[in-house]
Amino acid sequence: MDRWIEEHIDVVLDHYATLRRTEHADPRPPELIKKLMEPTVRQLVSSLRGESQWGGFIEELVTRVLAAKQATAASVSEAARVMYQAVQLAWRDAPEVPHEQWKLAVCEQMLLASEHVAFSLDMHLGARIRERNDALAAQERLQQEVIDAQQAAIRELSTPIIPLLDRIIVMPIVGSVDTRRARDILRALLAGIREHRAQVVILDVTGVAVIDTSVANHLTKAIGAARLKGARPIVTGLSDAAAETIVEMGIDWSGIETLSDLQTGLGLALSLVGFELRRREGVAEARDARLS
Template sequence: MTSFNDEQPELTYLRQRVAELEHALTEAQSSQQALEQAAVGIVWHDLNGNIAYVNNAFCRNVGYNRAELLHGNILAIDADFNADESEDLWQAALEHGSVVFETSHRRKDGSTYVAEVVISPLQIADCRYICGIARDITERKQQVAELHLIKRMIDNSPDAMAMADHQGRIIYANNTLRSMFGYGDTIIGIDLKRIFSELDDTMIAAFVEEIRRTGSVQGVMQFRRADDSLFMGYRVAFGIFDANGVPIGSGAFIRDITEQLAAEKERATLQQQIIEAQQASLRELSTPLIPLSYNVVIMPLIGSIDSGRAQQVLETLLEGVAQHQAELAILDITGVKVVDTQVADALLRAARAVRLLGARVMLTGIQPSIAQTLIHLGVDLSDITTRGTLQAGIADALHIVGRATGRQHL
């Protein structure tokens, strides 16, 4: 019969072994719990692709429950690789320890998502598995695609774009800016003051204040190319801030407006020429001079007469008298409704100037109200012949012309 003392070592060993197994079980349960709570999908499968284990995240990603997956094959999930291609990947993992690749995983509903997968060999007892850690990177791929699209859009923009750090050094320049300023790739790291020819510390401070108040500053300014040639451009500058609103740099869009300014100047010149031509036409219409005979001219005036028009009357009248060698110039003011000191002075100056050319002035169309105004103003018309109507003035002028013609025949 075995004594208690003889059994004591065996009991001690058994207790120790039970404690070790309990510790191993606790660790296994902790590892199992960690696998189940992992945010990324984890799957084990044998070298034929038969799934042996999946965690909760993998089930959520593909839309299957655990029982459905444990009776399936990984090739039904992987949409990009066939059996031969998958076996090549598994063999590479066995040889090199791990393989990283991107693929498309097919969900239960038939939709797919982009997954980044890391596979590595896994040995459990006598069984060899491939352990895969799959991360859904669909959103990341979309963000990268959007960034690439934005970069292509910026690089192909007809406007130049630059980004500078908080010290004013260029850290990004699109293709248009590299070409526009002639620096190419060497523009990275250049101080903004080098290309903004008018930029100084005072202007920078003003820009910073304007950006702080309104978010951006814009306008026309001069820029300098790599060869020191200058051009005019329209720029929009703005601040760049981090997620906490702290300024980390600045950005600017620049458009070369050299051709635009030249076109605007040409348009302005053409417009001025049109205006001058119109003004000349208006002058001719506002101060028309009509030859009545070889030595009589008539100028009918209509509307108001300001200082500018009074000067036109004087110039046109003198040129007409000289050109036609007129002896008599008839100024008809039937269409002039208001006569003030300025108008009266213009008429007197015209009469005196015409008299210096050896001719005289006849004033016609004086209405009663205008006659009273002239008397009230004390205007001396003694040197000017007056007639009440243009008809009377023309008759008188023709009579004078007739007498002059008769004298010439004698």
């Protein structure tokens, strides 16, 4: 059988080119179609002789066309099927050919080809899925890094340290205070005391809408940590409602300097480090004269 196909390869290729052009609307010239298909027909002959691996050839072919994006696995499988039809047409007018016996042998090769097409396609799709998953994972990691950076920037902005004159720092606290933010406040406060060698720390809570047990405990820890670092804490901006809440909860702030507003707290802080605020009467009188 292999010798017969080899001897009649031109007939097989003619049938193949005709089938491609008539049944599959292949626009390429017949000679080009035959030239491209001849290696595959010769590979079939070699495989029928047991000299090579037909499945390996098809597998390599599918891998190559998929990688080059020149065709699809289905097109390779279709080409093998059309080649099988072409071989059958070449046998049709050959009385010496044992049709059924040879047909079975070639069918086995075509089945093997289909199996290897499916295997190659599965491997290719598996690789593409892994690539896609890796790309998605990388994108998710990048997005998470951006989110983490944004959150870090927001946390830094939400716990600012403002140095005033020498040895005085102010930390305005605005918004709600949860466990994570309380940790950031504590770390920023200690870092500010160390960096500016602060002796007085003003914690202004005017912007904290609600002071409950949790917030009060977090502030108490921050105050205690500031004392351990050698700084004197002053809490400013406590509302009447916040003061009542702290008393009702039984939290002892008797040893903590608390003032109604930031302005009063700044005056106390300056006096604690040896500065004194005095009104310049002459300037004040001149200003009053301009206004009158």
